[in-house]
Amino acid sequence: MMVKRTMAHLIMTSAVFLSIAALDTVPVLANGEEPSSLAFPDEIVVKFKPDANLPYQDGVEPEVGEDDGLRETLSHYPSLTFNRLFRNYDLQALPIESSASVFQRYFTVPVPEGADPGNLLERLNQSGVVEEAYLKPKPVEDPGVIIPNSTPVQPGDDSNFSSQLYANAGPLGHDAPYAWQFEGGDGKGIQWVDIERGWAFNHEDLAAHQIQMLPGSTIFPSSADHGTAVLGVVSAVDNAIGNIGLANKAKPMVSSTIRAAGGYNIAEAILVAVDALQRGDVILLEAQTSYSTANGYVPIEVYPAEFDAIRYAVDQGITVVEAGGNGSVNLNNFQTIDGKYILNQSSADFRDSGAIMVGASSSSVPHTRLYFSNYGNRIDVNSWGFSVHTLAAASPSATTGYQSDFSGTSSASAIVTSSVISIQGIAKAQFGAPYAPDIVRNLLRNPAFNTPTGNPAVDQIGNLPNLKGIIDQMSPPVVDSVAPSMPSNLTVSGKTTSIISLAWSAATDNIGVVRYEVWRDNLKIGTSTATSFTDTGLTPGTAYSYTVKAVDAAGNLSAASASLSVATDNPNTVTVYYKHGYSTPYIHYRPVGGTWTTAPGTSLSPSEVPGYSKLTIAVGTATSLEAVFNDGNNNWDNNYGNNYIFPLGISTIDNGYITSGAPVANNVTIYYKQGYSTPYIHYRPSGGAWTTAPGAAMPASEIPGYNKLTINVGTAVGLEAAFNNGNGTWDNNHGSNYYFSAGTFTFNAGTITSGMPTANTVTIYYKRGYSTPYIHWRPEGGVWTPVPGQAMPSSEVAGYSKVTLTIGAASRAEVCFNNGSGAWDNNSGRNYFINKGTFTFNNGSITSGSP
Numbered sequence: 001m002m003v004k005r006t007m008a009h010l011i012m013t014s015a016v017f018l019s020i021a022a023l024d025t026v027p028v029l030a031n032g033e034e035p036s037s038l039a040f041p042d043e044i045v046v047k048f049k050p051d052a053n054l055p056y057q058d059g060v061e062p063e064v065g066e067d068d069g070l071r072e073t074l075s076h077y078p079s080l081t082f083n084r085l086f087r088n089y090d091l092q093a094l095p096i097e098s099s100a101s102v103f104q105r106y107f108t109v110p111v112p113e114g115a116d117p118g119n120l121l122e123r124l125n126q127s128g129v130v131e132e133a134y135l136k137p138k139p140v141e142d143p144g145v146i147i148p149n150s151t152p153v154q155p156g157d158d159s160n161f162s163s164q165l166y167a168n169a170g171p172l173g174h175d176a177p178y179a180w181q182f183e184g185g186d187g188k189g190i191q192w193v194d195i196e197r198g199w200a201f202n203h204e205d206l207a208a209h210q211i212q213m214l215p216g217s218t219i220f221p222s223s224a225d226h227g228t229a230v231l232g233v234v235s236a237v238d239n240a241i242g243n244i245g246l247a248n249k250a251k252p253m254v255s256s257t258i259r260a261a262g263g264y265n266i267a268e269a270i271l272v273a274v275d276a277l278q279r280g281d282v283i284l285l286e287a288q289t290s291y292s293t294a295n296g297y298v299p300i301e302v303y304p305a306e307f308d309a310i311r312y313a314v315d316q317g318i319t320v321v322e323a324g325g326n327g328s329v330n331l332n333n334f335q336t337i338d339g340k341y342i343l344n345q346s347s348a349d350f351r352d353s354g355a356i357m358v359g360a361s362s363s364s365v366p367h368t369r370l371y372f373s374n375y376g377n378r379i380d381v382n383s384w385g386f387s388v389h390t391l392a393a394a395s396p397s398a399t400t401g402y403q404s405d406f407s408g409t410s411s412a413s414a415i416v417t418s419s420v421i422s423i424q425g426i427a428k429a430q431f432g433a434p435y436a437p438d439i440v441r442n443l444l445r446n447p448a449f450n451t452p453t454g455n456p457a458v459d460q461i462g463n464l465p466n467l468k469g470i471i472d473q474m475s476p477p478v479v480d481s482v483a484p485s486m487p488s489n490l491t492v493s494g495k496t497t498s499i500i501s502l503a504w505s506a507a508t509d510n511i512g513v514v515r516y517e518v519w520r521d522n523l524k525i526g527t528s529t530a531t532s533f534t535d536t537g538l539t540p541g542t543a544y545s546y547t548v549k550a551v552d553a554a555g556n557l558s559a560a561s562a563s564l565s566v567a568t569d570n571p572n573t574v575t576v577y578y579k580h581g582y583s584t585p586y587i588h589y590r591p592v593g594g595t596w597t598t599a600p601g602t603s604l605s606p607s608e609v610p611g612y613s614k615l616t617i618a619v620g621t622a623t624s625l626e627a628v629f630n631d632g633n634n635n636w637d638n639n640y641g642n643n644y645i646f647p648l649g650i651s652t653i654d655n656g657y658i659t660s661g662a663p664v665a666n667n668v669t670i671y672y673k674q675g676y677s678t679p680y681i682h683y684r685p686s687g688g689a690w691t692t693a694p695g696a697a698m699p700a701s702e703i704p705g706y707n708k709l710t711i712n713v714g715t716a717v718g719l720e721a722a723f724n725n726g727n728g729t730w731d732n733n734h735g736s737n738y739y740f741s742a743g744t745f746t747f748n749a750g751t752i753t754s755g756m757p758t759a760n761t762v763t764i765y766y767k768r769g770y771s772t773p774y775i776h777w778r779p780e781g782g783v784w785t786p787v788p789g790q791a792m793p794s795s796e797v798a799g800y801s802k803v804t805l806t807i808g809a810a811s812r813a814e815v816c817f818n819n820g821s822g823a824w825d826n827n828s829g830r831n832y833f834i835n836k837g838t839f840t841f842n843n844g845s846i847t848s849g850s851p
Contacts, residue, residue: 041110041111042110042111043108043110043111044108044109044111044117044120044121044124044133044134045106045107045108045109045133045134045135046082046106046107046108046109046124046130047105047106047130047131047133048105048106048107048129048130048131049105049128049129049130052067052105052129052130053677054105054107054677055677055781056084057084057781058081058082058083058084059082060082060107061074061080061081061082063677064082066725066727066729067128067129067727069123069126069127069128070124070129070130072123073120073123073124073127076123077112077115077120079112080109080112081109081110082108082109083107083108083109084106084107084108105131109124109133117135121133121134121135148181148182148183149180149181149182149183149184149185149186149188150183151186151188151249152180153177153180153238153248155167155177155238157240158236158238158239158240158242158244159242160242160244160389160402161243163389163404164243164244164246164389164390165363165387165389166363166383166384166388167246170450170451170464170466170468171365171366171367171451171466173384173464174246174383174415174418174419174464174465174466174467175466175467175468176246176247176419176422176467178467178468178471179419179422179423179426179467179471182426182429182430182471183425183426183429183430184422184426184427184428184429184430185422185426185467185471186247186249186250186422186425187234187235187245187247187248187249187250187421187422187425188249188425189250189425189428189429190247190250190251190282190421190424190425190428190434191251191252191253191276191277191282192234192235192247192250192251192252192253192277192281192284192421193214193253193254193273193276193277193281193282193283193284194227194230194231194234194253194254194255194284194286195254195255195256195257195266195269195270195273195283195284195285195286196223196227196230196254196257196286197219197220197223197226197227197257197258198219198220198221198222198223198225198226198227198256199211199213199224199227199228199231199254200227200228200393200395200396200397200398200399200401202398202399203228203232203391203393203398203399203400203401204241204242204399204400205232205237205239205241205242205243205391206228206231206232206235206236206237206252207237208237208239209235209251209252211231211235211252211253211254212253212254213253213254213255213256214253214254214255214269214272214276215272216255216256216259216260216261216268216269216272217254217255217256217258217259217260217269217272218256218258218259219256219258219396220256220258221395221396224393224394224395224398225392225393226286227254227286228391228392228393228398228401229388229390229392229393229403229406229410229411230286230390230410230414231245231252231254231391232245232390232391233245233390233406233411233414233415233417233418234246234248234250234252234284234414234418234421235247235248235250235252236248236390236391242391243389243390243391243402245418246415246418246419246422247417247418247421247422247425249425250421250425253273253276255270255273255276256269257269257287266285266287266300266306266309267305267306267308267309270283270285270306270309270310270312270313270320271309271312273313274309274312274316274318277316277318278317278318279316279317279318279434280318280319280424280427280434281318281319281424282318282320282321282417282420282421283313283318283319283321284321284413284417285300285310285320285321285322285355285413286323286410286413286414287300287323288300288323288325288326288327288409289302289303289325291334291336292337293334293335293337294327294329294334295327295328295329296326296328296329296374297325297327297329297374298325298327298329298334298343298374299323299324299325299331299357299374299378300322301322301353302334302336302342302343307351307353308526310322310354310355311353311354311527314353314355314437314438315354315551315555316555317434317436317437317555318437319356319420319437319441320353320355320356320437321355321413321416321417321420322355322356322357322358322413323357323408323409323410323412323413324357324358324359324360324373324374324378324379324409324413325374325409326360326372326373326374326408326409327372327374328371328374329375329376330374330375330376330460331343331344331374331375331376331377331378331379332344332346332376332377333376334376338536343376343378344376344377344378345377345378348530348532350529351526351527352515352527352529354437354438354441356380356381356416356420356440356441356444357378357380357381358379358380358381358382358383358409358412358413358416359373359374359375359379359381359382359385359409359412359459359462360372360373360382360383360385360386360407360408360411360412360461361373361382361384361385361453361459361464362385362386363384363386363387363388366453366454367382367451367453367454367464368453368455369382369453369458369459369460369461370385370386372385372408373385373409373412373461374409375459375460375461376460377460379460379461379462380441380444380445380462381416381450381461381462381463381464381465382412382453382461382462382463382464383413383416383465384411384412385407385408385409385411385412386405386407387404387405387407388404388405388406388407388411388414388415389402389403390402390403390406390411390414391403416444416465419444419465419467419470420440420444423435423470423474424440426474427474430474430476431476431477433476433477434477435477436477436553436554436555438514439477439553443470443473444463444465445462445463446463446470447463448469449466449469449470449473450463450464450466450469450470451463451464451465451466452464452821479554480510480511480553480554480556481554481556482509482510482511482552483509483556483557483558483559484508484509484513484551484552484556484557484558485508485509486507486549486550486558486559486560486561487505487506487516487531487549487558487561488504488505488507488561488562489504489505490502490503490504490547490548490561490562490563490564491503491504492564492566493532495566495568495569496568496569497540497541497568497569497570497571498536498537498538498539498540498568499536499538500534500535500538500544500546500566500568501532501533501535502518502532502534502535502546502548502564503531504516504531504548505531506531507550507558509550509552509556511552511553512552512553513550513551513552514529514551514552514553515527515528515529515550515551516528516529516531516533516548516549516550517548517549517550517551517557518533518535519546519548519549519560520535520544520545520546522545527551533548539568540568540569540570540571541567541568541570541571541618542567542568543565543566543567544565544567545565546563546564546565546566547560547561547562547563547564548561549561569616569618570618570619570620572618572619572620572621572622572623572648573616573617573618573619573648574616574617574619574624574625574646574647574648574649575614575615575617575649575650575651575662576604576615576616576625576627576646576653577607577612577613577614577650577651577652577653577662577663578604578612578613578615578629578653579611579612579652579653579654579655579663579715580612580613581629581637581655582629582630582631582632582635584603584631584632585603585604585629585630585631586600586601586602586603586629586630586631586632587601587602587604587615587617587627587628587629588601588628588629588630589601589602589617589625589626589627589628590626590627591619591620591622591624591625591626592619592622592623592624592625592626592645593622594620594622599630600632600634601628601630608712609662609663609665609712609714610685610688610712610713610715610716611663611685611688611714611715611716612652612714612715619648623647623648624646624647624648625645625646626644626645626646627643627644627645627646628643629644629653637656639656644658646658647660650662665712665713665714666712666713666714666715666716666717666718666742667710667711667712667713668710668711668713668718668719668740668741668742668743668745669709669711669744669745670698670708670710670711670740670746670747671701671703671706671707671708671744671745671746671747671756671757672698672706672707672708672709672723673706673746673747673748673749673757673809674705674706674707674809675723675731675749676724676726676729677725678697678725678726679697679698679707679723679724679725680694680696680697680698680723680724681695681696681698681709681711681721681722681723682694682695682721682722682723682724683696683719683720683721683722684719684720684721685714685716685719686713686716686717686718686719686720686739687716688713688716694726694727695724696709696711697726703756703757703759703806703808704759704779704782704806704807704808704809704810705779705782705807705809705810706746706757706808706809713742717741717742718739718740718741718742719740719741720737720738720739721737721738721739721740722737722738723738723747731750733750738752740752744756757808757809759806759807759808759809760806760807760808760809760810760811760836761805761806761807761836762805762807762812762813762834762835762836762837762839763802763803763804763805763838763839764792764802764803764804764805764815764834764839764840764841765797765800765801765802765838765839765840765850765851766800766801766802766803766817766841767799767840767841767842767843767851768800768801769825769843770817770818770823771819772791772819772820773791773792773801773817773818774789774790774791774792774817774818774819774820775789775790775803775805775815775816775817776788776816776817776818777805777813777815777816778813778814779805779807779808779813779814780807780810780812780813780814780833781810782807782808782810788818788820788821789818790803797850797851800840800851807836810836811836812833812835813833813834814831814832815831815832815833815834816831816832817832817841825844827844832846834846838850
């Protein structure tokens with residue numbers, strides 16, 4: 001089994017590593033002796049630039065040799081090898097986010113025997129594809145342990161602590177006492193704001209905090225019990241009575257959703273809270289809402305104002321914990337009134353507020369989703385939604401009261417907030433800086449650190465936080481002050497009378513871009529985690545100006561992209577596709593019954609369909625368009641004096657004939673067997689214009705080992721093409737180029753065959769060593785499945801499971817097996833390799849054929 005680390009842990013580890021690498025002198029141990037390094041030969045760490053595009057695998061000398069400078073270095077040092085720096089976990093097997101992709105650029109180069117490391121370093125650093133090369137540091141004294149707590153928590157004299165079982169060690173609870181051992185683990189140094197409607201500040205277990213109610217707040221008396229219960233879970237004072245808050249040294253504040261100026265305004269309560277807090281502090285959003293398309297309560301962020309306020313808080317470095325809601329709703333299927341799946345992370349419509357969303361689980365082990373809890377892939381974590389012992393208050397003036405039945409995603413969110421505060425408190429005390437909100441969320445999401453539910457696939461409420469598992473893996477946060485690059489190529493991907501869809505090229509960042517801000521007419525209108533955004537509710541026939549900015553995990557903001565001006569369509573439009581009869585065609589027109597344009601009219605621009613020009617014309621309230629065509633030099637096509645009449649919508653005119661809809665273009669689809677790590681195709685429709693060299697990059701296809709591109713050639717009957725690696729190495733069929741007709745083809749080592757490539761398969765019969773076996777695999781040299789892989793169903797042979805794997809052009813699969821719950825068989829760290837065909841696996845032995 002490959003060792004897996006989270007993005008956060010990888011980043012932290014790298015930060016420590018780089019700090020060691022920066023040392024100029026040899027480290028010494030505590031006793032003053034120099035550490036031994038005799039067992040560690042000299043190695044050079046090479047960090048390649050992002051555009052090097054190397055596969056993350058050992059032995060990339062062939063790809064490295066495509067660079068002229070490194071080719072010369074390899075020639076001078078023929079035994080030189082380039083291997084992965086990060087070898088104990090497979091970066092390609094993880095759902096790598098952009099902030100972790102930087103580690104796929106690190107390789108290690110053993111210094112050949114007798115070679116001069118300084119000379120080799122100089123050669124490597126002179127390469128245009130190398131960002132930095134340096135000698136790999138050797139082992140030094142281990143770093144110190146986490147700082148012990150200077151103000152120890154004393155739960156023994158709080159009489160109700162024995163009833164606060166949610167504080168216990170995992171898997172039952174969050175293990176708050178483990179966090180209390182460390183400085184900041186009790187919340188010291190962190191502020192937090194509870195956002196809801198009522199509290200009793202003079203409760204005997206809260207009064208010592210002298211809790212501040214933020215400006216504009218007022219108390220809703222009947223909600224005092226709920227708010228006091230929440231405060232009790234997090235902040236009950238460490239005294240000799242009652243309960244103890246799991247983050248009792250944090251400074252609590254409140255911001256009411258009932259505003260003093262009148263009305264109910266959650267977004268305003270959030271913004272007021274942000275003004276009172278600093279980076280690393282925490283907001284708890286104890287609210288849920290109804291929505292016209294939902295059959296139960298849903299998270300408050302479904303409404304734009306609340307979403308934007310949450311996103312703003314997170315952008316300021318404040319971690320927001322949000323109740324997932326008690327509506328029994330599958331959030332994957334929730335749709336807004338305009339049909340968008342904004343809470344489904346698998347949908348293109350998904351909007352990420354950045355909040356940690358909480359579901360409710362049982363108070364017994366194994367934890368299961370409670371019937372009322374919302375669920376789906378948007379829920380990040382869960383905690384006790386039943387039998388939570390905390391404070392109670394009969395009214396805002398109550399001074400005592402306790403309860404043992406606080407419940408719902410309310411109790412769960414309060415407990416999770418305590419854990420977030422503990423994590424941030426320790427980070428701030430230990431490392432001098434808190435984590436970014438998305439790093440905290442990733443720590444809580446990580447199944448390796450936390451407690452899963454009994455049936456994660458069914459429950460769909462994430463993990464229950466385990467503070468011991470998280471704290472034991474905590475490493476320094478990355479301090480990032482470098483802003484991302486400016487997004488480029490902002491374009492319109494579609495529009496209607498009220499909608500404009502935008503797309504752009506991704507920005508780059510030293511750590512990783514986490515989202516984009518979209519601005520319309522100098523006002524921020526939304527965010528997107530993808531390189532696209534759809535702006536809705538616009539006015540027909542109106543021009544708007546857009547820019548996009550990139551944001552990284554530390555909140556650094558890029559410069560704005562070049563602005564794009566685009567107008568929504570008018571209610572009635574006619575779009576004309578015109579087959580090129582003139583080299584520069586013009587259309588002279590009028591809405592039927594209206595006024596003619598001034599001759600020769602308006603030139604038609606080239607369309608997205610090769611061989612056709614196109615123009616969309618607003619006709620106001622008219623129902624059709626009257627038009628004639630010319631070349632701008634008094635040569636006319638007016639349908640023999642009858643003119644042409646086009647209905648509303650889209651029409652194509654070809655040699656005098658009008659048909660409804662856009663022209664049907666010919667397509668050529670090419671599957672390319674990977675001869676280059678990133679292949680490009682330089683092409684032209686038969687008889688047409690060539691692309692600009694090197695042409696278009698060919699993305700990976702659905703068949704492993706092949707890249708794929710579909711090219712619209714318009715009315716041309718085929719395609720002329722040559723291939724290259726993007727860096728000057730070409731395959732142009734010895735100067736004759738390659739020719740493809742319309743349709744689907746496979747290109748393999750100069751041979752063109754009709755149709756898609758046939759993928760190799762591996763069929764494995766697995767003698768059951770686990771009751772429900774899983775297989776974690778990849779085509780050799782390819783990308784791993786997500787852990788734990790895929791379940792292996794029962795086969796037709798009793799006692800065996802069976803699975804067939806499609807490995808594309810690879811000749812064998814690399815696999816390991818597990819039980820889906822952390823028990824692995826990975827051939828003692830070497831994994832298993834199984835050739836294409838049918839094989840039987842029995843107790844580590846692989847034999848050809850079925851059992």
